[in-house]
Amino acid sequence: MLQVSRPTISDVARAAGVSKGAVSFALNNRPGVAADTRERILAAARELGWTPSSRARALSVSRAFAVGLVLARKPETLRADPFFPSFIAGVEQELAAHDYALLLQVVADQQREHDSYRRLAHGGRVDGVFVTDLLVDDPRIALLAEIGVPAVVVGPALGGGFFPAVGVDDKPGVAAAVQHLIDLGHTRIAHVAGPAAYVHGTSRKQAWAETLAAAGLPEGPCVETDFSAESGAAATRTLLDLAEPPTAVVYANDVMAMAGLAVAHARGVDVPGELSVVGYEDTELAAHVQPPLTSVATDVVAWGGAAARRLLELVDGREATEPDLESPRLVVRASTGAPAR
Amino acid sequence: MLQVSRPTISDVARAAGVSKGAVSFALNNRPGVAADTRERILAAARELGWTPSSRARALSVSRAFAVGLVLARKPETLRADPFFPSFIAGVEQELAAHDYALLLQVVADQQREHDSYRRLAHGGRVDGVFVTDLLVDDPRIALLAEIGVPAVVVGPALGGGFFPAVGVDDKPGVAAAVQHLIDLGHTRIAHVAGPAAYVHGTSRKQAWAETLAAAGLPEGPCVETDFSAESGAAATRTLLDLAEPPTAVVYANDVMAMAGLAVAHARGVDVPGELSVVGYEDTELAAHVQPPLTSVATDVVAWGGAAARRLLELVDGREATEPDLESPRLVVRASTGAPAR
DNA sequence: CGCTCCCTCTAAACCGGTTTAGTGCTGCAG
DNA sequence: CTGCAGCACTAAACCGGTTTAGAGGGAGCG
Numbered sequence: 044m045l046q047v048s049r050p051t052i053s054d055v056a057r058a059a060g061v062s063k064g065a066v067s068f069a070l071n072n073r074p075g076v077a078a079d080t081r082e083r084i085l086a087a088a089r090e091l092g093w094t095p096s097s098r099a100r101a102l103s104v105s106r107a108f109a110v111g112l113v114l115a116r117k118p119e120t121l122r123a124d125p126f127f128p129s130f131i132a133g134v135e136q137e138l139a140a141h142d143y144a145l146l147l148q149v150v151a152d153q154q155r156e157h158d159s160y161r162r163l164a165h166g167g168r169v170d171g172v173f174v175t176d177l178l179v180d181d182p183r184i185a186l187l188a189e190i191g192v193p194a195v196v197v198g199p200a201l202g203g204g205f206f207p208a209v210g211v212d213d214k215p216g217v218a219a220a221v222q223h224l225i226d227l228g229h230t231r232i233a234h235v236a237g238p239a240a241y242v243h244g245t246s247r248k249q250a251w252a253e254t255l256a257a258a259g260l261p262e263g264p265c266v267e268t269d270f271s272a273e274s275g276a277a278a279t280r281t282l283l284d285l286a287e288p289p290t291a292v293v294y295a296n297d298v299m300a301m302a303g304l305a306v307a308h309a310r311g312v313d314v315p316g317e318l319s320v321v322g323y324e325d326t327e328l329a330a331h332v333q334p335p336l337t338s339v340a341t342d343v344v345a346w347g348g349a350a351a352r353r354l355l356e357l358v359d360g361r362e363a364t365e366p367d368l369e370s371p372r373l374v375v376r377a378s379t380g381a382p383a384r
Numbered sequence: 385m386l387q388v389s390r391p392t393i394s395d396v397a398r399a400a401g402v403s404k405g406a407v408s409f410a411l412n413n414r415p416g417v418a419a420d421t422r423e424r425i426l427a428a429a430r431e432l433g434w435t436p437s438s439r440a441r442a443l444s445v446s447r448a449f450a451v452g453l454v455l456a457r458k459p460e461t462l463r464a465d466p467f468f469p470s471f472i473a474g475v476e477q478e479l480a481a482h483d484y485a486l487l488l489q490v491v492a493d494q495q496r497e498h499d500s501y502r503r504l505a506h507g508g509r510v511d512g513v514f515v516t517d518l519l520v521d522d523p524r525i526a527l528l529a530e531i532g533v534p535a536v537v538v539g540p541a542l543g544g545g546f547f548p549a550v551g552v553d554d555k556p557g558v559a560a561a562v563q564h565l566i567d568l569g570h571t572r573i574a575h576v577a578g579p580a581a582y583v584h585g586t587s588r589k590q591a592w593a594e595t596l597a598a599a600g601l602p603e604g605p606c607v608e609t610d611f612s613a614e615s616g617a618a619a620t621r622t623l624l625d626l627a628e629p630p631t632a633v634v635y636a637n638d639v640m641a642m643a644g645l646a647v648a649h650a651r652g653v654d655v656p657g658e659l660s661v662v663g664y665e666d667t668e669l670a671a672h673v674q675p676p677l678t679s680v681a682t683d684v685v686a687w688g689g690a691a692a693r694r695l696l697e698l699v700d701g702r703e704a705t706e707p708d709l710e711s712p713r714l715v716v717r718a719s720t721g722a723p724a725r
Numbered sequence: 726c727g728c729t730c731c732c733t734c735t736a737a738a739c740c741g742g743t744t745t746a747g748t749g750c751t752g753c754a755g
Numbered sequence: 756c757t758g759c760a761g762c763a764c765t766a767a768a769c770c771g772g773t774t775t776a777g778a779g780g781g782a783g784c785g
Contacts, residue, residue: 392770392771392772393771393772393773394771394772404771404772404773405773405774405775407772408772408773408774409773409774412773436771436772437770437771437772438772439770439771439772440770440771440772440773441771441772441773442772443770443771443772443773444771444772444773444774445772445773445774
């Protein structure tokens with residue numbers, strides 16, 4: 044494991060018989076170096092196996108060439124969420140193209156999250172950050188504004204607009220789901236909502252309520268959860284126990300919807316005969332449960348890419364290019380059908 | 385977004401009326417600074433809101449204070465895998481305690497993966513790396529050895545032993561699952577395996593075969609998959625179509641097991657009456673499908689912590705402390721039962 | 726009183742790049 | 756032949772910390 048010390052730019056300079064500066068110019072192919080000299084320098088660099096030290100570069104150009112993502116989640120709620128792996132994959136694709144790196148932090152609570160942002164941004168480890176899991180009136184916005192670090196809000200633009208937001212608006216997706224149920228003839232449509240503290244919990248609930256209202260239907264029952272399978276199952280039991288149970292339920296994510304399917308199955312409630320079920324996220328498993336789950340799909344990878352692109356633009360002070368993210372689309376499968384008469 | 389230039393150590397020195405060196409000593413509470421001077425320096429630093437520049441520190445001490453994790457996965461297969469979020473959470477807990485950061489890269493193919501490691505380690509962005517998804521005869525081991533970067537193999541120690549391996553051996557878990565089925569009276573026990581190219585695909589299959597052999601039972605049918613729900617469903621159909629279908633199936637992960645449950649359900653095959661099903665991973669949803677899934681649970685968060693600890697020890701040249709990771713344990717739920725006579 | 730030793734602190738080198746000011750040389754116009 | 760522009764390149768400063776060599780001063784000891 045002995046760390047052979049890597050050749051530096053000075054070694055290359057000596058080998059090529061020129062000065063450090065000339066080497067730097069040649070390697071960043073900048074004008075002011077004769078073609079043959081440049082060739083000689085590149086050859087020397089290749090010969091020595093020289094690689095630029097990102098540490099030195101970061102210091103001299105005052106850039107970290109990295110952006111940060113802080114996840115304030117407990118491991119349990121993180122592992123059930125298929126959003127982040129996809130999102131990060133999208134982010135990475137874009138970052139890699141610009142030789143940027145992604146610095147990830149997972150923190151347990153909010154206080155640590157703030158410290159985390161401070162250390163990352165203030166200490167110059169990153170040039171910008173993503174803000175995910177946006178809360179209603181999120182305190183991080185003020186913090187990041189105070190630190191003065193470029194940031195991009197991942198999700199619908201409810202952050203007060205101080206930072207640009209890049210996100211797929213989930214309202215049309217939920218609206219499409221509810222409309223689909225209305226079209227099938229349902230009139231008692233319930234919602235199993237995510238935490239009201241989260242923007243994406245609230246907005247999905249709103250979309251549900253608004254679509255019902257627009258169709259002139261009464262707002263059905265709604266149960267708030269923490270996005271976990273456990274709470275989704277509990278919510279389903281609550282709904283089925285109502286004097287007038289709903290004939291359809293729109294869940295805020297797939298995991299809860301699948302748990303709901305299992306509860307219905309265990310109780311002998313036929314899906315979709317007696318109960319229609321809709322998820323959100325269109326996870327890989329959605330198509331492979333019984334009955335296959337109707338769900339709302341979003342291209343999360345593209346979303347991650349767009350968010351990263353916007354953040355890099357912000358960091359570079361470039362003009363914003365408008366991302367064209369496709370709207371979420373409803374994937375109809377066998378878990379939804381006409382209500383029993 | 386105007387980037388106010390942060391105060392440097394020189395600013396603090398000027399404010400406190402001492403030299404840069406003295407400030408550095410005081411801030412790293414090292415001997416050789418008088419108590420009152422130290423106090424004055426700390427006060428000045430606090431006053432100015434000084435934060436160390438990790439860039440400068442990294443250059444001067446020749447350390448990145450970061451480790452890298454490169455995931456060579458397609459986004460689709462990444463998002464279904466609950467392993468990484470948990471693992472990363474565990475890694476982070478440990479890294480945060482030592483003020484280390486995690487640099488994540490997601491790359492599409494193997495060539496890029498190699499480039500990725502090269503840039504990361506050779507360029508000095510990280511002080512060490514994790515190697516996950518170990519392949520049988522993994523070429524990365526040689527690459528990393530050549531680069532000379534400390535590395536920790538995540539998983540059972542089959543990497544040739546050049547780098548330390550930290551991992552929960554999955555064999556006892558699979559063995560326990562197979563034994564559980566044997567104890568229930570099953571004799572035709574199939575396996576839906578992961579890709580043979582992966583160490584954890586191969587080792588689970590081996591454990592299954594060995595446990596059957598040890599019990600004097602014939603090796604049941606085995607279908608190789610790519611770990612996806614789709615392939616798990618297909619494998620299940622293959623098995624159920626056999627002239628003599630198995631009475632129990634051990635799946636290499638939960639997602640495939642759940643897809644298998646759905647296939648059985650769709651075909652009217654009763655679980656566990658006609659078919660017992662065992663998963664691996666014990667995902668959040670496992671307890672909430674119908675019937676609840678018997679599965680093998682591992683404390684992945686602890687695993688991540690142990691891997692990070694070992695890597696930091698390696699980076700610091702410290703002695704290895706033996707991690708005490710608990711063995712995987714079988715969580716018996718309702719998807720397994722005695723075979724029909 | 727003079728010497729050594731220790732403690733505190735300063736000056737300067739260093740990490741490995743980037744960037745700026747400036748030098749020497751060539752070539753062309755006047 | 757001189758003047759000046761412009762190219763190719765060098766020397767040195769700079770980024771912001773850490774670290775080493777050494778200076779200065781007071782205490783303890785002979």
